[in-house]
Amino acid sequence: MAASEEDVLRTEIRWSFVVFAATALILISILYAGLVHGINPPSNIETVDPKTLHLSGEFTEGNLGTRVEADGGVTVRVVTTQFAFVPQCVVVPTDRKVTLRFASPDVIHGVLVAGTNVNTMVIPGYVSQVHTTFKTTGDLLTPCHEFCGLGHSQMWAIVRAVAPADFKPDAQGRAACDGR
Amino acid sequence: MASSRSSSEESRFTVLAASAVGGILAGGILLGFLILPVVQGRQAGIDPWTAICRSLGIAPGTPAAGSPISTAAARPVSRVSWDEGTLRALAGAAGPSPPEAVAQCAACHGDAGIATDPTFPNLAGQSAAAIFKQLHDYRSGARVNEQMSPVAQGLDEADLAALALHFAARSKGTMDATARADRNHPVAELVLRGDPARGIPACNSCHAPGSGGPIETPILTRQNEAYLADQLRRYARGDRGNDIYGRMRGFSAKLTEDEIRRLAAFYAWTE
16 A cells, blocks of 8 residues: 555654754753853864874873872873773862873773763874863762773773862872872 | 646745755854853853854964973883884785794794793794784883893894794694683683773783784783783783783782683683
């Protein structure tokens, strides 16, 4: 039993409303996240050579983690790699501007710090930089949210937000979760 | 049927479609270049005019944070860079290996790449990139062993690549099926699925052939049990530190001694 052209047209129009509604819903959630939670993509473009990331410069193993810079700003440097965040735990103070800088030596990863506006992709060849102010203390779960390979589901880190009084960087300005 | 549609109906559709497209475009411009930048700019302490200019791409974004260079003493991690030259050297067929070097390797690792002593690693069928990386690390001092370091230091990079390709091309041979590790043993869970609660990825997500992990990760199946367990303990203690970004140091430190022994046995007896 063939449907008449009018029937087909009516079905198509009905479905087009569903499509519009779904698109509108997605757009509204993006707008809500952007306007209320301040989520936006990194606004700077900064390149770095992924092949030599571990050899010299900012993202060598010894330079990762939280550090209070000479100007008093707090910077956190994390390398996302298959299949771990390095370091796996970073400590940050609340109520203070924190700059997070991520880089990847291998494939595309993602970073999401639960309950904050930190949410970015980490693309090999670029530094992903996010500014934020942590408002609550506690261990914030930080999963990789961009499929990066077979170990993706076991790749997560902890961002430990502590009260300013408990944030105790050492003489070099470095702070780590295990108190080193 | 179609011809019976009036032309006024068609022009009505054209107007409707054009205004829909125009409306979406105008809405997008309004949201993307005006509302979002101004509101987000206010949260970030940027005035509306600068925010609009930045969203249009005519004013620069946040300046990069100057990349302060580490003054910390570098840990002896690997000096290998997987650049085009290295990858090309390892992609080709095995070039002529220096025969005296092959003989030197064979003294411990066997002519066919099967080690003469179970505390030495087998090289047969290993990935060429993995062998190259370890030789390179012995050469640079990132990994230290009293036998291996002087051997590697006497060779140049082309020799290392040739040797890596030579042993990678050897066959592992067949394994006695009755000796095969039990895949239902609880330790197989760590190998195949990892432990999300402890943040330990499945071993096989990097160490199975063709798994898509970092290029330098070695294949562990049929590796000597004593060698594997010893290396995991070295990583856990931090005695061995040539794993880039401490991946293996981190994971090994989370394993119990019992898990280390069982993992080594599992891989040794798995094809």
